[in-house]
Amino acid sequence: MREFTYSRAVTLQEALTRIAPLANGKFLGGGTNLIDLMRENIERPDTVIDVTRLSSGISESPDGGVSIGGEVRNSAVANHPLIRERYPMLSQAILNGASGQIRNMATVAGNIMQRTRCYYFYDDAANCNKRSPGSGCDAIDGFNRIHAILGVSERCIATHPSDMCVALAALDATVNIESAVGKRTIPFNSFHCLPGETPHVETVLAHDELITSVELPPLPFAKRSIYRKVRDRASYAFALVSVAAALETENGKVRNVRLALGGVAPKPWRAFDAETVLLGADVGMRAFREAADAELSKARGYRDNSFKIELARRTIAGVLSELADSAGRP
Amino acid sequence: MKEQTPSTQNRRAPSSTIQITLEINGAAHTLEIEPRVSLLDALREHLHLTGTKKGCNQGACGACTVLCNGDRILSCLTLAIQYEGMEITTIEGLGTAGELHPLQVEFMEQDGFQCGYCTPGQICSAVGMIREFRNGLPSAVTKDVSARPVELSEEEISERMSGNLCRCGAYLGIRTAIRTAFQSEVIP
Numbered sequence: 001m002r003e004f005t006y007s008r009a010v011t012l013q014e015a016l017t018r019i020a021p022l023a024n025g026k027f028l029g030g031g032t033n034l035i036d037l038m039r040e041n042i043e044r045p046d047t048v049i050d051v052t053r054l055s056s057g058i059s060e061s062p063d064g065g066v067s068i069g070g071e072v073r074n075s076a077v078a079n080h081p082l083i084r085e086r087y088p089m090l091s092q093a094i095l096n097g098a099s100g101q102i103r104n105m106a107t108v109a110g111n112i113m114q115r116t117r118c119y120y121f122y123d124d125a126a127n128c129n130k131r132s133p134g135s136g137c138d139a140i141d142g143f144n145r146i147h148a149i150l151g152v153s154e155r156c157i158a159t160h161p162s163d164m165c166v167a168l169a170a171l172d173a174t175v176n177i178e179s180a181v182g183k184r185t186i187p188f189n190s191f192h193c194l195p196g197e198t199p200h201v202e203t204v205l206a207h208d209e210l211i212t213s214v215e216l217p218p219l220p221f222a223k224r225s226i227y228r229k230v231r232d233r234a235s236y237a238f239a240l241v242s243v244a245a246a247l248e249t250e251n252g253k254v255r256n257v258r259l260a261l262g263g264v265a266p267k268p269w270r271a272f273d274a275e276t277v278l279l280g281a282d283v284g285m286r287a288f289r290e291a292a293d294a295e296l297s298k299a300r301g302y303r304d305n306s307f308k309i310e311l312a313r314r315t316i317a318g319v320l321s322e323l324a325d326s327a328g329r330p
Numbered sequence: 331m332k333e334q335t336p337s338t339q340n341r342r343a344p345s346s347t348i349q350i351t352l353e354i355n356g357a358a359h360t361l362e363i364e365p366r367v368s369l370l371d372a373l374r375e376h377l378h379l380t381g382t383k384k385g386c387n388q389g390a391c392g393a394c395t396v397l398c399n400g401d402r403i404l405s406c407l408t409l410a411i412q413y414e415g416m417e418i419t420t421i422e423g424l425g426t427a428g429e430l431h432p433l434q435v436e437f438m439e440q441d442g443f444q445c446g447y448c449t450p451g452q453i454c455s456a457v458g459m460i461r462e463f464r465n466g467l468p469s470a471v472t473k474d475v476s477a478r479p480v481e482l483s484e485e486e487i488s489e490r491m492s493g494n495l496c497r498c499g500a501y502l503g504i505r506t507a508i509r510t511a512f513q514s515e516v517i518p
Contacts, residue, residue, distance in 0.1 A: 001366045002366075003346070003364065003365075003366060004365060004366060005365065006348070006365035006409065006411050008411075008412075028409075028412070030407075030408065031407050031408040031409060031412065032389060032404070032407045032408075035368070035407050035408060035409065036388055036389060036407060038366075039387075039388070048365075050411075050412055052412065075401075075462070075467065078467065078468070078475075079462075079465065079466065079467045079468070084468065084475050084476045085476045088474075088475045088476055091468060091475040092470070092475055095468060095469055095470045095472075095475070096470045098493070099392065099492055099493020099494075100402060100455070100458065100459055100462065100490055100491075100492075100493055101392060101395055101402045101403050101404045101455065101458075101493050102389060102404060102407070102493065104398075104401040104402060104403050104458075105403050105404065105407065105408060229470075234488075234489075234492075235470065235488070235489050235492035236492040236493055
């Protein structure tokens with residue numbers, strides 16, 4: 001690991017003022033991804049500014065939503081009564097990610113900013129447009145079983161690895177961002193970028209901006225919601241396919257639905273096309289399959305990952321079916 | 331390959347160290363370290379607390395698990411300097427040869443290890459896991475996350491301990507040790 005300067009910020013203003021002049025400075029949360037990437041020489045900041053001592057916490061918003069500070073640990077979100085009762089898919093998503101130890105360390109902002117687990121991104125002997133723009137992508141013709149089938153480009157087929165973010169995409173969260181010169185709020189689904197010609201640009205965040213909090217809007221029907229993760233082993237593995245969903249039915253028709261996918265795209269993937277098919281449709285397997293087909297019609301499989309297309313179809317239909325079955329229950 | 335004389339610009343200043351104080355197993359330790367030293371290396375290489383083990387050094391195996399203010403964490407994936415002012419507990423702080431922690435006793439009774447390399451991490455992790463369970467934290471196999479889990483089943487133990495690998499495959503004994511210690515309700 002290269003040498004760097006360490007700086008601990010206790011207030012938000014300290015953090016923002018210190019990062020402002022440092023083009024090669026980075027905020028540091030729990031370290032679970034950044035320290036690993038620094039050890040591999042993939043991330044090489046001159047200065048890290050530790051923001052884990054900031055203290056926004058979790059609170060109910062006036063509109064009935066919930067606000068979560070960027071520095072809050074993942075396990076604290078998963079265990080918070082407001083999250084468990086109102087947004088169970090978010091608790092489940094977090095609990096399906098990483099391990100107990102890592103969830104105690106990782107912060108919400110760090111989880112959002114975590115980088116892909118593509119083998120070629122981690123291997124500095126390989127070509128990777130994300131790590132070294134213009135060098136090529138060894139994944140496209142390489143071992144790509146874990147790679148993306150939606151939203152990819154000729155430059156990059158890496159997936160975003162987060163579980164938590166899939167639930168945030170489904171819930172229409174917003175991200176509050178602040179720098180020394182101002183604040184802005186970004187819809188979660190516009191926060192991450194698709195690779196296009198610039199796979200090294202992963203989010204809209206500038207180097208001097210910090211994610212201060214994430215806002216969950218009120219969404220009463222999310223009280224019954226599910227996160228289902230399909231992976232190579234039962235625990236402590238990244239998603240091959242995951243689905244976050246909430247479903248509201250009325251008189252046998254879909255009144256409201258939220259659907260997002262993980263493990264299949266370069267960003268947490270909100271399934272807008274599937275939602276469009278579902279809204280107003282008769283509740284049942286036929287509509288669930290049609291919705292999945294609509295979303296996956298844009299999918300493209302590579303050498304080793306074509307199985308994800310059918311796996312995603314089945315997982316979407318299965319999760320919606322489970323939600324529909326439980327709709328009559330209290 | 332022909333070696334090149336480094337230009338002045340590429341020449342690096344000697345590594346700069348900082349003085350930090352860590353609270354470990356109830357005692358304050360002051361050490362001079364570079365900011366890039368992980369909590370794991372600070373424990374093992376600087377403080378010679380070698381009970382905490384280095385397995386993968388990348389957050390995959392759990393051998394380096396320690397407790398921070400009672401929460402289990404991976405000491406390899408974080409900087410020592412981030413933990414100033416927090417209470418770190420390692421395996422050395424859980425029990426002594428004369429007075430073993432109940433989980434240490436059960437790991438011996440129930441054959442919870444063979445080579446023993448993963449054991450300090452397993453035990454620290456189990457201590458943290460039981461605390462999480464008692465605090466009502468659900469897991470990925472908890473049927474209803476909005477309800478409190480009622481039973482620490484085999485399935486719950488397996489899921490909650492999945493961050494600790496055992497290459498000897500002593501999982502059966504590890505689960506039994508944890509369940510037995512948990513049921514005896516003597517864990518602090």
